[in-house]
Amino acid sequence: MSGTVIAIDGPAASGKSSTARAVAEALGFAHLDSGSLYRAVTLVAIGEGERRGTDPAGVDPDTTLRSAEDRGLLLYPDGAGFAAYLDGVPVDGPIREPAVTRYVSAVSAMPAVREWVNARLRSLVRSGRNVVVDGRDIGTVVFPDAPLKVFLTASPEARAGRRISQRGHVIDVDELARETAALAARDEADSARPVAPLRRADDAVDIDSTRLTFEEQVGRIVALARERLHAG
Numbered sequence: 001m002s003g004t005v006i007a008i009d010g011p012a013a014s015g016k017s018s019t020a021r022a023v024a025e026a027l028g029f030a031h032l033d034s035g036s037l038y039r040a041v042t043l044v045a046i047g048e049g050e051r052r053g054t055d056p057a058g059v060d061p062d063t064t065l066r067s068a069e070d071r072g073l074l075l076y077p078d079g080a081g082f083a084a085y086l087d088g089v090p091v092d093g094p095i096r097e098p099a100v101t102r103y104v105s106a107v108s109a110m111p112a113v114r115e116w117v118n119a120r121l122r123s124l125v126r127s128g129r130n131v132v133v134d135g136r137d138i139g140t141v142v143f144p145d146a147p148l149k150v151f152l153t154a155s156p157e158a159r160a161g162r163r164i165s166q167r168g169h170v171i172d173v174d175e176l177a178r179e180t181a182a183l184a185a186r187d188e189a190d191s192a193r194p195v196a197p198l199r200r201a202d203d204a205v206d207i208d209s210t211r212l213t214f215e216e217q218v219g220r221i222v223a224l225a226r227e228r229l230h231a232g
């Protein structure tokens, strides 16, 4: 029996992952962060690139995926979510390193990588767990039948401001302008890529969090889930 899926998609720095985790905790669902699997595959591609002395983005995806399987890459249940494991150890730290962030867009644009990741996400849901899944194409491609889809967004300025405050210093105007421009460029790249671009599903509920607190945006999604799915 498949579990129930709540899909949360949206652009970079829209707060999808932290929101998805809080929604999952409120409902007693597990949080499934699809980006963590793309990041873990990218870590494997970096290892293959190092072995060959080539750029990770140039490693053939079949080679990367074979290596991922040989090294036992998987998402393993961990508390309220899943942790990525490689070679039998958790890699949640290494997959957030800047080197992975630099190459993950190129690796996640490869169709073979997307199919591999999607098959794993679907098999986790087939195992029967109720999950809140966050990503870019969850409601459009991976789980198009999800009974609740949310498209979470916020203005580029608000997202840039939140990202800078995570760095722990006061926001200055120049840094805000640079970060806003960088996010707008990433939005454009994610939306323009030919495979599974970032796109709002036709039946998704839009939540613009520009003027909402974190608690308010989580509360709206939890309320929708209770209303539509009688969840939690």
Ligand code: DC
Pocket (backbone or CB within 6 Å): 034, 035, 036, 038, 039, 104, 105, 108, 134, 135, 136, 137, 138
């Ligand atoms: O959410 P994140 O920043 O950890 O995602 C890492 C990368 O993976 C990001 O560049 C976009 C990609 N990604 C994707 O293409 N599709 C998804 N469903 C999730 C992430």
